[in-house]
Amino acid sequence: MTAPKLRFATVxxxxxxxxxxxxLDLDEWLFELAKHVDIVFSPVASDIxxxxxxxxxxxxxxxxxxxxxxxxxxxxxxxxxxxxxxGDCAVTGNVPALRNLWAEVDGGSRQSVLDRxxxxxxxxxxxxxxxxxxxxxxxxxxxxxxxxxxxxxxxxGCPPSAERIRACLEPLLRGERPELTGPDLLRFG
Amino acid sequence: xxxxxxxxSGCRSAGAEALRTxxxxxxxxxxxxxxxxxxxxxxxxxxxxxxxxxxxxxPEPSGAxxxxxxxxxxxxxxEQAADLLARATGRGDALAAQRLDSDxxxxxxxKSVVLEGCGVVDPESIDDALSHGTYAQLRRVLLDVSPxxxxxxxxxxxxxxxxxxxxxxxxxxxxxxxxxxxxRYVVCNADEGDPGAFMDRxxxxxxxxxxxxxxxxxxxxxxxxxxxxxxxxxxxxxVERLRLALRQARSKGLLGAGIAGSGFHLRLEVRVGAGAYVxxxxxxxxxxxxxxxxxxxxxxxxxxxxxxxxxxxxINNVETLASIPVILRQGGDWYAxxxxxxxxxxxxxxxxxxxxRTGLVEVPMGTxxxxxxxxxxxxVPGGEGPDGGxxxxxxxxxxxxxxxxxxxxxxxxxxxxxxxxSMMGSxxxxxxxxxxxxxxxxxxxxxxxxxxxxxxxxxxRAGTVQLAQMLDRFVERRASLVDLERLEELCRMVGATSLxxxxxxxxxxxxxTLRYFRQEYQAACRDPVQxxxxxxxxxxxxxx
Amino acid sequence: xxxxxxxVDGEEVAVPAGATLLDAVRAAGAELPTxxxxxxxxxxxxxxxxxxxxxxxxxxxxxxATAAGEGMAVLTQTPQLQAxxxxxxxxxxxxxxxxxxxxxxxxxxxLQDVAxxxxxDHSRFPYQYPQRRVDASHPHxxxxxxxxxxxxRCVRVCDEIEGAHVWDVANRGRECxxxxxxxxxxxxxxxxxxxxxxxxxCPTGxxxxKDDTTAEKQTHRERPQLLRDAREKHQWQNQ
Numbered sequence: 001m002t003a004p005k006l007r008f009a010t011v012x013x014x015x016x017x018x019x020x021x022x023x024l025d026l027d028e029w030l031f032e033l034a035k036h037v038d039i040v041f042s043p044v045a046s047d048i049x050x051x052x053x054x055x056x057x058x059x060x061x062x063x064x065x066x067x068x069x070x071x072x073x074x075x076x077x078x079x080x081x082x083x084x085x086x087g088d089c090a091v092t093g094n095v096p097a098l099r100n101l102w103a104e105v106d107g108g109s110r111q112s113v114l115d116r117x118x119x120x121x122x123x124x125x126x127x128x129x130x131x132x133x134x135x136x137x138x139x140x141x142x143x144x145x146x147x148x149x150x151x152x153x154x155x156x157g158c159p160p161s162a163e164r165i166r167a168c169l170e171p172l173l174r175g176e177r178p179e180l181t182g183p184d185l186l187r188f189g
Numbered sequence: 190x191x192x193x194x195x196x197x198s199g200c201r202s203a204g205a206e207a208l209r210t211x212x213x214x215x216x217x218x219x220x221x222x223x224x225x226x227x228x229x230x231x232x233x234x235x236x237x238x239x240x241x242x243x244x245x246x247x248p249e250p251s252g253a254x255x256x257x258x259x260x261x262x263x264x265x266x267x268e269q270a271a272d273l274l275a276r277a278t279g280r281g282d283a284l285a286a287q288r289l290d291s292d293x294x295x296x297x298x299x300k301s302v303v304l305e306g307c308g309v310v311d312p313e314s315i316d317d318a319l320s321h322g323t324y325a326q327l328r329r330v331l332l333d334v335s336p337x338x339x340x341x342x343x344x345x346x347x348x349x350x351x352x353x354x355x356x357x358x359x360x361x362x363x364x365x366x367x368x369x370x371x372x373r374y375v376v377c378n379a380d381e382g383d384p385g386a387f388m389d390r391x392x393x394x395x396x397x398x399x400x401x402x403x404x405x406x407x408x409x410x411x412x413x414x415x416x417x418x419x420x421x422x423x424x425x426x427x428v429e430r431l432r433l434a435l436r437q438a439r440s441k442g443l444l445g446a447g448i449a450g451s452g453f454h455l456r457l458e459v460r461v462g463a464g465a466y467v468x469x470x471x472x473x474x475x476x477x478x479x480x481x482x483x484x485x486x487x488x489x490x491x492x493x494x495x496x497x498x499x500x501x502x503x504i505n506n507v508e509t510l511a512s513i514p515v516i517l518r519q520g521g522d523w524y525a526x527x528x529x530x531x532x533x534x535x536x537x538x539x540x541x542x543x544x545x546r547t548g549l550v551e552v553p554m555g556t557x558x559x560x561x562x563x564x565x566x567x568x569v570p571g572g573e574g575p576d577g578g579x580x581x582x583x584x585x586x587x588x589x590x591x592x593x594x595x596x597x598x599x600x601x602x603x604x605x606x607x608x609x610x611s612m613m614g615s616x617x618x619x620x621x622x623x624x625x626x627x628x629x630x631x632x633x634x635x636x637x638x639x640x641x642x643x644x645x646x647x648x649x650r651a652g653t654v655q656l657a658q659m660l661d662r663f664v665e666r667r668a669s670l671v672d673l674e675r676l677e678e679l680c681r682m683v684g685a686t687s688l689x690x691x692x693x694x695x696x697x698x699x700x701x702t703l704r705y706f707r708q709e710y711q712a713a714c715r716d717p718v719q720x721x722x723x724x725x726x727x728x729x730x731x732x733x
Numbered sequence: 734x735x736x737x738x739x740x741v742d743g744e745e746v747a748v749p750a751g752a753t754l755l756d757a758v759r760a761a762g763a764e765l766p767t768x769x770x771x772x773x774x775x776x777x778x779x780x781x782x783x784x785x786x787x788x789x790x791x792x793x794x795x796x797x798a799t800a801a802g803e804g805m806a807v808l809t810q811t812p813q814l815q816a817x818x819x820x821x822x823x824x825x826x827x828x829x830x831x832x833x834x835x836x837x838x839x840x841x842x843x844l845q846d847v848a849x850x851x852x853x854d855h856s857r858f859p860y861q862y863p864q865r866r867v868d869a870s871h872p873h874x875x876x877x878x879x880x881x882x883x884x885x886r887c888v889r890v891c892d893e894i895e896g897a898h899v900w901d902v903a904n905r906g907r908e909c910x911x912x913x914x915x916x917x918x919x920x921x922x923x924x925x926x927x928x929x930x931x932x933x934x935c936p937t938g939x940x941x942x943k944d945d946t947t948a949e950k951q952t953h954r955e956r957p958q959l960l961r962d963a964r965e966k967h968q969w970q971n972q
Binding site: 085088091092093094095097098100101102103104105144146147151154155156158180181182183186187188189 | 826830831832833834835836839840845846848849852854855856857859860862864879948
């Protein structure tokens with residue numbers, strides 16, 4: 001008897017996509033994975049633009065940094081049974097959240113980072129990007145995923161190695177909760 | 190005839206200095222009978238909330254009992270000086286409206302032991318102190334009583350440390366005295382820092398010689414020849430009067446070499462704190478006296494074994510030491526007859542907050558909170574109902590807890606308060622009325638702990654910050670039930686793992702308000718998060 | 734030499750008088766995370782990771798700063814201790830700004846290691862992102878205060894082993910900061926001998942050599958003990 005396939009998604013929020021590259025490093029095991037799951041949403045393995053309903057497992061890369069990230073995070077939580085914070089940005093905020101260091105200074109972190117990026121460092125034509133509905137608004141603070149929605153599992157690493165991703169997914173495919181312990185499976189960075 | 194003008198901080202802030210100046214010049218102007226009125230500056234007359242206070246001692250017509258009647262006047266203004274002098278000389282009674290009822294429970298239910306000289310003696314005059322019997326016990330024990338016998342009396346008295354923890358004083362003295370031979374130190378902890386506490390300040394400002402006597406007796410009892418009084422810098426008047434008292438005592442041969450003709454030497458110095466609450470913690474205090482950063486260290490070793498410069502050191506609080514001369518005068522058994530089985534003697538409380546009568550209250554241990562707060566304090570101004578509008582009483586400052594009104598019949602003693610999740614603390618009692626928000630109270634104290642954490646250990650340094658932020662969520666009514674769980678979890682962790690008493694007790698205001706006012710925290714939670722986390726096992730076959 | 738016998742998680746172990754509970758735990762082969770402790774330096778009991786429970790009393794004591802006593806029964810891994818330890822590590826991560834990904838000490842960091850040891854896969858406490866300083870005024874070394882966990886190992890190694898007392902702690906509570914000299918730029922502190930002991934003592938990437946970049950920090954955390962043994966017991970390395 002073959003078990004019904006899990007509906008599997010990966011999401012890319014505010015991160016460098018390194019975690020997804022690491023996911024692709026699973027190489028031939030991806031074929032094994034494909035036997036057990038249907039990839040229903042993913043920036044690297046699907047062309048669907050809208051997060052679907054009734055997803056079983058979702059790997060979420062990246063911190064929550066802008067309005068789009070926030071909307072997608074809330075949406076995927078409602079439509080997903082098991083949400084996994086995938087990599088250090090989702091787990092801790094990591095590099096994207098460094099702008100929070102300016103949260104308490106004049107203008108706040110959003111303005112400080114935009115001014116720095118688009119005005120102070122511009123070679124020419126310095127101006128803030130402004131395209132309502134196209135360029136999403138930055139949140140004042142960049143948050144790890146679990147401060148926005150409940151998260152079921154944490155898979156730290158920058159990026160988590162392919163072995164670590166596999167160690168997390170394999171038990172899930174068997175319907176078991178993975179135990180990520182020890183430096184090979186748990187270490188930040 | 191005598192006018193005793195309160196010159197302690199409370200009345201000073203209400204204009205006691207101007208009043209006393211006005212009285213002196215009015216006496217000069219009036220002349221005649223008024224010249225016979227002595228005007229004396231004394232310490233705290235208890236009802237601090239209605240200062241400036243003046244006590245008038247009027248002799249009764251010959252043969253009457255008692256020979257002298259005392260009247261107490263409140264909220265006096267300098268322009269009323271002449272009226273007061275007129276009353277003193279038996280001409281007129283213009284200030285009847287400001288005369289306080291001396292039989293009122295606020296005064297009648299008090300029992301002055303520690304405060305017996307408070308409001309009676311002139312704190313700036315050693316001659317006045319001597320005429321009231323101060324230093325008599327020091328002289329007596331130095332000449333006639335062995336250190337062992339002194340410690341025996343203290344043990345018999347059942348006196349326990351008044352700084353908050355309630356460790357048996359006699360036992361502590363024995364521990365220091367019985368250490369191997371070598372130098373020893375005595376230290377008086379006068380770093381009273383709990384918000385709402387002003388017992389020790391009042392003793393220092395009102396009767397400093399009594400403290401010096403108690404400290405000197407303690408030094409003799411444990412074999413120390415050097416001691417320190419560690420006072421916080423925020424008590425300038427107390428520091429000034431203590432320094433003056435030490436100079437006076439030295440000049441009378443009551444400190445220094447060969448005290449009172451005995452072979453006992455004692456050098457006492459004042460050390461002024463620099464504004465860190467944590468320096469009230471004994472190991473931090475010792476570090477501060479040694480000139481180091483005022484941070485606590487793990488115990489054991491306890492200061493009684495290894496304190497100042499590694500030597501056995503006795504540390505007692507002001508009120509504890511100020512009890513000693515009376516205990517030796519009246520005997521340990523006399524003292525032990527006051528109070529309850531486990532908590533002997535009297536306790537001084539600083540009553541403040543939403544209460545009609547604010548001030549200094551000394552009552553026997555075991556007096557109920559209701560007596561102190563409602564009978565003595567008069568409850569909340571305008572308060573109604575059986576509990577007089579009292580919602581809770583906060584004891585023990587940032588280390589203590591809030592005791593709800595329905596437990597007001599609890600006797601005040603170490604064990605009872607601890608059983609309620611609060612603590613005796615040094616003696617601050619802050620009354621809270623019905624409109625008080627308990628998460629806000631908890632946040633107030635947590636912010637205090639955030640600001641006063643020394644930063645040495647992580648549970649206190651970082652844990653209090655997180656607790657204060659979680660409490661923000663409750664105060665701003667944006668918390669979730671997950672927050673409530675996490676709040677309790679972190680409270681337990683900070684309490685169990687912090688290095689010193691400050692951190693260990695920092696969660697108490699939260700835990701005690703959670704215990705008695707949990708519904709206020711629950712009401713501050715918005716809807717539970719839309720999606721509860723699901724467990725991975727749900728993915729097992731068949732459950733899909 | 735007198736010996737104390739005690740049990741660690743039920744295992745009997747004998748240690749010389751004067752040994753700490755941490756010595757006893759190690760002698761028993763048990764593992765206990767530490768951060769502020771460094772062999773050779775005076776213990777301060779500040780990080781609270783090595784707290785153990787004394788059976789019977791239920792009291793928690795820092796193993797590094799508590800003398801081992803005859804007949805003690807030490808528990809190192811109760812569920813409660815494990816929960817407290819994990820929270821302590823979360824508090825450390827949340828109060829500073831620790832980004833392992835590009836840290837000079839990535840892969841050689843005691844904070845990173847204790848997170849693994851206590852099974853901390855995320856911090857339940859929000860990160861604080863305090864604005865702290867970076868002092869790169871010293872010719873060879875630098876300090877990034879964002880990575881400092883206030884263990885004071887640099888303070889102690891400089892004071893107790895090097896004898897220079899360049900480092901100290903200023904302010905209190907969350908404002909606490911490690912300072913050089915009288916809160917001067919490190920490079921201007923004449924007392925500094927540039928010996929680098931603070932770099933070796935630092936458990937994280939807070940104090941580092943300027944030559945080192947991401948994940949390149951190498952440390953010799955055994956050196957304070959070696960130096961102390963050399964001085965006090967005349968145990969030299971080349972003999």
